[in-house]
Amino acid sequence: MSDTTPERLRQQVADAGDPWQPDNVYFQRAEARMDAQWAGLVYPFIRHCDFSDTLDLACGHGRNSTKLLGLATRLTLIDVQPGNIEICRQRFRDHPNVTCLVGNGFGMQPIPDVSLTLIYCFDAMVHFYPEVVRSYLRDAARVLQRGGRAFMHHSNYPQTTIWWSNPHSRNTMTHTLFATYAEEAGLLVLQQKVLNWGSDVDLDCLSLVEKI
C-alpha cells in the first residue's frame, strides 16, 4: 500500500469514528462484558508488560481503563470523540494520575516522544482502516520507550468490503499485514493470537509489539 495523505486519513477517521457517539448502545452493553474479557482474554496476553505509563487508545467510556488504573502509575486516555472523553473525565475525576485527551484519530499527539511503556487498544482498532492502523503503528514507534510495548486488538478480516457491512463491523486487515506495518515502523512483533469473535472464526487478532 502506498503512503496516504493527512486528508485521506481524516476522511477515514471520520467514516469509522462517527458512529461512536456517546449514546451508541454499544457502550452500555460492552461494560457488562469487561470482567470476562479482561480475565479470560486480555490480561493473560499482556500480564508481562510494564504498565507504569500506559495509554488506553480509543478508550470509549473507559471500561478498559478501570482495569488499567490498578496497574498503571500514570494512565492517559485518548479517543477521537469529544463526548466520550468528557464521559471519561467525569468517570475518573477523582484520579489525579489519569489524563483524558481528544485525539486526531491517526496519531497520539500530544503524547511526548519516548514516554510510554504500554499502548493498549482493545475492541476499537478492529474498525479502523488499514492506513489508520499503519499511521498509529508509526506513531507508536515515536511515543514508546525502548522496550515499551503496544497491545493492539485488530481485525483479521481480509475482504475489502465496506466495513460496517462486514461481520462485527470489522475493517480490512490481516495478521500478516499488521505485522508488516509494525516491522516497517521499526517495531518487533512479539506475539500474535488469531481468535474467534462470537461465532466468526479467526475474525480478530491480538498483537503485542515492542519498541527495540
Ligand SMILES: C[S@@+](CC[C@H](N)C(=O)[O-])C[C@H]1O[C@@H](n2cnc3c(N)ncnc32)[C@H](O)[C@@H]1O
Ligand atoms: C467499539 S468502541 C470501543 C471503546 C473501548 N475501547 C472499549 O473497549 O469499550 C470504539 C471506540 O473507538 C473510538 N475511535 C474510533 N475511531 C478512532 C480513531 N481513529 N482513533 C481513536 N479513537 C477512535 C470511538 O470513538 C469509540 O470510543
